[in-house]
Amino acid sequence: MDLPHYQLFIDGAWCDGSRGQTMLSQNPATGEDWARFACAAPEDVNRAVAAARRMLDAPVWRDMSQTARGKLLHRLADLIEKRAAEIGEVETRDSGKLLAETVAQTGYVSDYYRYYAGLADKIEGAVLPIDKPDMHVFTRRAPIGVVAAVVPWNAQMFLTATKLGPALAAGCTVVLKASEQAPAPMFEFAKLVHEAGFPAGVVSVITGDAEGCAIPLTRHPDVDRIAFTGGPETARHVVRNSAESFAVTSLELGGKSPIIVFDDADVEAAANGLIAGNFGASGQSCVAGSRGLVQRGIYDTLVARIVAKSRDIRVGDPTQAGTHVGPLCTPAQVENILATLAKSKGQGATIRAGGAALDRPGNYMVPTLVECPHPDVETLKVEMFGPVMSLLPFDTEEEAIELANDTVYGLGSGVFTQNLARAHRVSGQLRAGICWVNTYRAVSPIAPFGGFNQSGYGREAGLEAILDYTRTRTTWISTSDQPMANPFVMR
The missing domain is CATH 3.40.309.10 (Aldehyde Dehydrogenase; Chain A, domain 2)
Incomplete structure (x- = not known):
């Protein structure tokens, strides 16, 4: 019997890995192979990142209003909610998680996209009460750039939402690296991103092993931000990989709570x-x-x-x-x-x-x-x-x-x-x-999520998360008609 075959989603198109490598996924409930996945090679990572970099400056995404981005996220949320049962069934077959939980969790993460859809046009700058009366100075927040989102298999729809929601609302572009264990739900999710109408290249979804996929992505010089969820040992490699590019990194790691x-x-x-x-x-x-x-x-x-x-x-x-x-x-x-x-x-x-x-x-x-x-x-x-x-x-x-x-x-x-x-x-x-x-294991898009010590740094969900996908730009405008008094003295 032919197994379902999942391809990579790069720059708005489905494709096999450039080196033709594949991997099998087992159903944990039976121990039997149930699906085959294309594996990304470094060339595929480069294509995905190049597409994300291109779209940052493409008018179709760069000039899209923040309100319009929010509407895309609302559309994506509606599709996730509509397809929650289908995605939940795939996730259960691929990871062994309870069907009741995968369906409920997939349905609930639509609220994360709605939350950030609502925040998309609330990202504001400020006019500063500067101490120089002949200057008008203001700030605005710009997208941080290309985001590498790395998620594990155990709560992937939830952990993807906590990264993609704020990143897309802020105007970033994203390369999502799904775990090589049980990545099927991420490719089902990619179908919804495409159906929602996000421009090609804004979101790519890939998977593969460390050498072919994870290392080239987290080491890539055109990646501006890495949002990683996984184990501490892998996180140490991620931090080392980001050293050359100085990519801003957030780590949501394990715990012993x-x-x-x-x-x-x-x-x-x-x-x-x-x-x-x-x-x-x-x-x-x-x-x-x-x-x-x-x-x-x-x-x-x-x-x-x-x-x-x-x-x-x-x-x-x-x-x-x-x-x-x-x-x-x-x-x-x-x-x-x-x-x-x-x-x-x-x-x-x-x-x-x-x-x-x-x-x-x-x-x-x-x-x-x-x-x-x-x-x-x-x-x-x-x-x-x-x-x-x-x-x-x-x-x-x-x-x-x-x-x-x-x-x-x-x-x-x-x-x-x-x-x-x-x-x-x-x-x-x-x-x-x-x-x-007096409770345990409750989450909400409104509540920040993250750790101390070797459980990582940075926060996901909540208002502050969207600010982590932006950089502040400060603009100084002289309102004086007079030339600079002394060009050799800092004002």
Whole structure:
């Protein structure tokens, strides 16, 4: 049977890679090949970037009013919402994510494009109250230029929206590099970009391996801005690659987020929050709250509640409505989790639930609860990227804050307490870009998203994100009829 074949989308046209390389994608639920993808070579990257550079100065895009750009984004949002079920089905087949989540998430990201559509003609400059009365000085914001947007497979429609929405609203052009793992939804998305009416070359979508695609793109001298989401090690390469061009770079990386549960918390809410933070999206989330810090007075009760709830979690076919946890994207993730669990048990950890892979085709891991006797257990240190929850007891508020901040990461965090003063006090001391109180894993186009430390820098979503895709230009106009008094003295 012939597999579906996805081509690259470069300069408004579909094409195979110039060197003819392809790759296969497996359905994580079955382990079977289901699609074939064209791989970009450096020549293809050059064509995509050249098209983006050309369109920056093309009147059809450069002179398009900001309001008209907003209308294009509105049209794209409508198409995404209309095709959410189709794109969700492709994403589930390609990545193993739950169909219920891929469809809902795809539908919701249309709101991100609408949000930035509304901001497109709100990008304003200012007249400055300058200290020289014979000068009229004003600023305006110009598009930063060609953007390389690099997204991972695990939340690609969402993470694409947080980059393309503000970039296109600001008037930039974009080369989107989809992950070489499960890139199919990005090519389905490219069809909608074309259908929405964006001029050819404003958005290109490519994929491929590091040598052929990622390195040439992030090292390209005509790329002005890199918006990267991925792992810290890859991010280090991205930063090094950008050194020659001085491309402005933002990094949204991984995390090892703490969820602190105080003994006055609602047990049911806390249990559900920990389950959402660890088993939601099969644990394949950069904000996974995989360090559960639980005050000793509530610890045994909460552990018992989570163990009981874990028995009702249904692991299986991600296309079925009753499934809670689907497969992991790659077999390597299952192998890494099992190895980390084995090491953690050697360090004194106790597996209270799960701890094994399912003996069936596909990359399935049983949701796992690990009790940790000390903070140096391996599952508390490394990003698991799978359905593994680690719990550690603490005694005092000060100890909880110290444990929560004892990490190289700083993306998400959570606090469960019914004490409002404590909620404000503790959330203000956590070194993380996001803190959820009495909830977890909520997002909005209005709320900035990003981390501290090795979870990266820069922010996505929210008002400030669109400003990050612009540069300020300052214009000085002399209103004097007199020549400069002394050309050798700075005014």
